[in-house]
Amino acid sequence: TRRQFLLGGAVAGVGAAAAVGGDAALRAVAAEPAPAPPHGEGTVPFFGPHQAGIATDAQAHGLFVALDLLDGTDRPALTRMMRILTDDAARLTQGEPALADSEPELAAAPAHLTVTFGVGPRFVDRARGRAPDWLGPLPAFGVDRLRPELSDGDLLLQIAADDPLTVAHAARMLLKDTRSFATVRWSQQGFRRAHGTVRPGTTMRNLFGQVDGTVNPVPGTPDFDEVVWSTRDWLAGGTSVVVRRIGMDLDRWDRLDRSGREQSVGRYLSNGAPLTGTREHDEPDFAATTEIGFPVIPEFSHVRRARSEDPAERIFRRSYNYDDRPVGDGISLSGLIFVSYQADVDRQFVPIQRRLDRLDLLNEWTVPVGSAVFAVPPGCAEGGFVGETLLA
C-alpha cells in the first residue's frame, strides 16, 4: 500500500542518513512529520439517537437499494433481519469486516461509510399492524412518468461513502444477509464530486451545471432538527425520505442559451447567486422588477415555485447525480436521484411538489421516472437495532 511504501521509504532514508551523515542527519529525517492518515480511514459513528447518513456531509458515492419482503417474512423474521443488518452496518461503517465477511480486506477503508435504513408500508404493516396513510406512493402528479420497477419498495438501504469500492462491498455484505428475507426491487447509483476535488462545504452541482442544494437547512442547527426529525410515536428521532429518480434531458437543455437556463431556475450558473444578487447565499428578492416591469426572478422559475410562504413547507435535500450509459443514438441518460428528508411528507414535501407540478419551467427538461417514500426509524444504541421502536 501507499503507507507501507512511504514507511519503507522512510526506513530506507534513515539507514542511508545514518550511513552518510551521522546523528544530525538522522535527527533531521526522524523529525519529518508522519503522513496524514488516508481519508479512507475516516469513520462516521453508527450508534446514536438518529441514523447516520442524513445529517452526515453527503459522501461522494450513494447507492440506494429497495427490497421487497418475501411472503414468509413475518414479524419475528423482520426482527432477525434488522438485527443482522444493524450488526453488519455497525461493523462495516467502523472499518471492521461484517461477520463471515467474504472479502474482509475491503472493509478496511470505510471512507465515511454510512448505511441508512428506511421502511415501506408493508414492512410497517407486518411489524405493527397498520402503516400510516402517508407511507406509500405519493399522490399522482401530472409530470410523472413513473416506472414500477423504479418505484416503491418495503425496505430501503441508503449506502454512501467517499469510495465506490467500499460502497460495493457494503452493499454485497448487506444484500447477502437479506437474501432469505427479501429480494431486490430496484437499485440506483449516484455520485457527487470525488472527495478532495472541491473545497469542503462547496454546494454540489448537478448535471445541468447548476449549483444545487443552496437553500437547505444546516445540519446541527435547531432549524434542521425541526425540519427533519419526527417527534411522533415509533418514528420519534427518525424521519421520512422521498427518493425520486428524475431524468434530465441534457440534449434538449443544450439548445437553451445561458440566460434561458438561468431564468428557468432563477439563479446564475456561475456561482448559484439569485438573479437579484451576487453571492450564492444572497437572499432572492422576488419583488424586484426589470426596467420594463417583469420580475427579475421569473414567476415560472424553479426557486420561486419551490419556495413557500409557509415556513413549515420546507425539506432537506441530499440528492445524487446519475449518469447511465446511453444506447443507440443518445449521448446521455442522466438525471438526479432526488432525495428529500422531512419530518412529515404530507405537510412538508407534498405541497412543494404540487406547486412544481402546476408550474415550474424546469419541468420542460426534467421527468420523474421513479418514486418511493420510506419511514426512516430513529438510530439505536449499542446492543439495540434499527427498527426496534417498531419491532421490539
Ligand code: HEM
Ligand atoms: C432549489 C434544481 C427537483 C425542491 C433548486 C435549485 C436548483 C434546483 C438548481 C437552486 C439552488 C438551491 O437552493 O438548491 C433541481 C433539479 C431538479 C429539482 C435539476 C430535478 C431534476 C426538485 C424537486 C423538489 C425541489 C422534485 C421538491 C419537490 C427545491 C427546493 C429548493 C430548490 C425546496 C429551494 C427553493 C428556495 O430557494 O427556497 N433546485 N431541483 N427540487 N429545489 Fe429543486
